[in-house]
Amino acid sequence: MGAVLTQHTAWPYAARAVAALRAAGLLGPRRLAATSAAALARAIRPAGTPRVKARRLRALTRWLLARTGGRFAPLAGLPLGPLRRELLAVPGLGPETADAILLYAAARPVFVADAYARRxxxxxRLLPRGAGYEDARRFVEAHLPSDPALFNELHALVVAVGKAHCRARPRCAGCPLRFDLRGRPPAG
Ligand code: SF4
Incomplete structure (x- = not known):
């Protein structure tokens, strides 16, 4: 749920919507699927664009109910490539959202190559100028062990570096990754 609610929204706002869903007893897939789009949109208003996100949550929930009866655990045993393609076919799920679901809800070894990571x-200089989401995801997955716990922690650390240091204007002094620049300025 959080992966959808945080689209185009900072996590604290998405977290407020998750808390509202929990308080209303709507985090379970069957309850959520049985809730009207209008009522769902009212509950998730803190996350912004509530009608769009209500549609997306309902689409994801319908897919999960049809695929596994509403449980994420069985996704851990399905072939990863076809499963990722199925998720990407759910209306409103882009690569970043699908990969966050695969990593955090299904414990699959997928790197979430969000804007922080690509930056x-x-x-x-690990990616060429203009490289996109899939380039970054494939690069990281090809160079690290296929371990969900590793990708989970790496994503959290990259987000932390991105928020504290690697902003629109990089603050390399004091950044834990500055050693890797080897005295050169950041590219781009
Ligand atoms: S050292 Fe500079 S370019 Fe590298 S991650 Fe930190 S802030 Fe970004």
Missing amino acids: VLGRH
Whole structure:
């Protein structure tokens, strides 16, 4: 739910919507699927664009109910490539949202190559200028062990570096990754 609610929204606002869903008893897929789009949109208003996100939550929930009866655990045993393609076919789920669901809800070894990650990789010359989401995801997955716990922690650390240091104007002094620049300025 959080992966959808945080689209185009900072996490604290998405977290307020998750808390509202929990308080209303709507985090379970069957209850959520049985709730009208209008009532769902009212509950998730703190996350912004509530009608769009209500539609997306209902689409994801319908898919999950049809696929596994509403449980994420069985997704851990399905072939990853076809499963990712199925998720990407759910209306409103882009690569970043689908990969966050695969990593955090299904414990699959997928790297969430969000804007923070692409910025750090680009500035450290690990990706060419103009590289996109899939380039970054494939690069990281090809160079690290296929371990969900590793990708989980790496994503959290990259987000922390991105928020504290690798902003629109990089603050390399004091950044834990500055050693990797080897005295060169960040690329880009
Ligand atoms: S050292 Fe500079 S370019 Fe590298 S991640 Fe930190 S802030 Fe970004």
